Each structure stands twice: as C-alpha cells, then as structure tokens.
Amino acid sequence: MxxxxxxxxxxxxxxxxxxxxxxxxxxxxxxxxxxxxxxxxxxxxxxVPHNGDADALPKRVRTLQDVLSVLDYALAETLPMENSIQRGRLLVALAHAFVETIKEGELEARVEAVERALKLRGEE
Known part of the structure; x- marks a missing residue:
C-alpha cells in the first residue's frame, strides 16, 4: 500500500x-x-447552541437577584455541554454559588424581619 x-x-x-x-x-x-x-x-x-437567555442578564450585578440571574444563565449554558471533568467541576462550583447566594438572601430576609419587628415594638 x-x-x-x-x-x-x-x-x-x-x-x-x-x-x-x-x-x-x-x-x-x-x-x-x-x-x-x-x-x-x-x-x-x-x-453547542446557547441555551441561556442573554437578554435576561442584568447589565450590572448589584443585588442578590442579579447574582441569581447570572447563575441561572451560567447553569443553562453548562447543562447541555458534553460531560467532562471540567463540566462536573463547573456544576459543583455553580451549585455552591447558588447555595451561598440563597443562604445570604435568607439571612438578609431574617435581618429585615427582625428590624421590622423591632420597629413595630418601638425599639431601635
């Protein structure tokens, strides 16, 4: 040959x-x-086509809701990717970021509730 x-x-x-x-x-x-x-x-x-809605991304990240919007976009872009070690690491990092952002939001809501309760009681 x-x-x-x-x-x-x-x-x-x-x-x-x-x-x-x-x-x-x-x-x-x-x-x-x-x-x-x-x-x-x-x-x-x-x-790989884009699955995230780039129009839903905030122009500037200033609130926890903005952070969640960015994380939602990143997750939507990551899920259809071919399975790999890098994709797995990214999914773990995104899950951790979601947990931390949600915890921060819950803590913020609790502080606001305590502040409202104190205000109603006339204490500050």
Missing part, C-alpha cells in the same frame, strides 16, 4: 493513503480551500 509523500510534524512519513497527487487530503497543497471548508463545517456541526 502506498503512503502520502509528506512527513508528519514529528518528521515521520505520513501513514495516510494518497490521492492521485501523491498526497493525502491533509497534506495536498492544492486542496487547502477544501480543508478550510471542511474545518468550518466540522466546527459548525460540533457547535
């Missing part, structure tokens, strides 16, 4: 089957435009 005339980056002969030009698809100088089109098509096919 014949092999491509080109050499790999490591300097070894390319093991791919050659076309009539003597080069494989990857190394054929005359097929550069075809390779570029194939790369572009491959990228489009492998693209």
């Amino acid at each position: 014949r092999h491509c005339q080109a050499k790999t980056k490591s300097g070894r002969p390319c093991p791919n089957k050659p076309s009539a030009s003597g080069y494989c698809f990857t190394h054929d100088p005359a097929r550069g435009k075809e390779r570029a089109a194939a790369r572009k098509l491959g990228g489009a096919r492998n693209r």
Whole structure:
C-alpha cells in the first residue's frame, strides 16, 4: 500500500493513503480551500447552541437577584455541554454559588424581619 509523500510534524512519513497527487487530503497543497471548508463545517456541526437567555442578564450585578440571574444563565449554558471533568467541576462550583447566594438572601430576609419587628415594638 502506498503512503502520502509528506512527513508528519514529528518528521515521520505520513501513514495516510494518497490521492492521485501523491498526497493525502491533509497534506495536498492544492486542496487547502477544501480543508478550510471542511474545518468550518466540522466546527459548525460540533457547535453547542446557547441555551441561556442573554437578554435576561442584568447589565450590572448589584443585588442578590442579579447574582441569581447570572447563575441561572451560567447553569443553562453548562447543562447541555458534553460531560467532562471540567463540566462536573463547573456544576459543583455553580451549585455552591447558588447555595451561598440563597443562604445570604435568607439571612438578609431574617435581618429585615427582625428590624421590622423591632420597629413595630418601638425599639431601635
């Protein structure tokens, strides 16, 4: 079996089957435009569509609700991704951020309730 005339980056002969030009698809100088089109098509096919609603993101993060909106967006973008160690770590980090934000919100609500109760009693 014949092999491509080109050499790999490591300097070894390319093991791919050659076309009539003597080069494989990857190394054929005359097929550069075809390779570029194939790369572009491959990228489009492998693209993961956005699932988060970017319009729902606040322009500036100033409140706990804004933080939750950003976290919701990040979660919606992360869930459809291919399963990987990085995705798993990101999901754990997002879960932790949600828990901390919710705890902060509950604490804030409790303080406000105590302040209202004290105000009603006439104490400050």
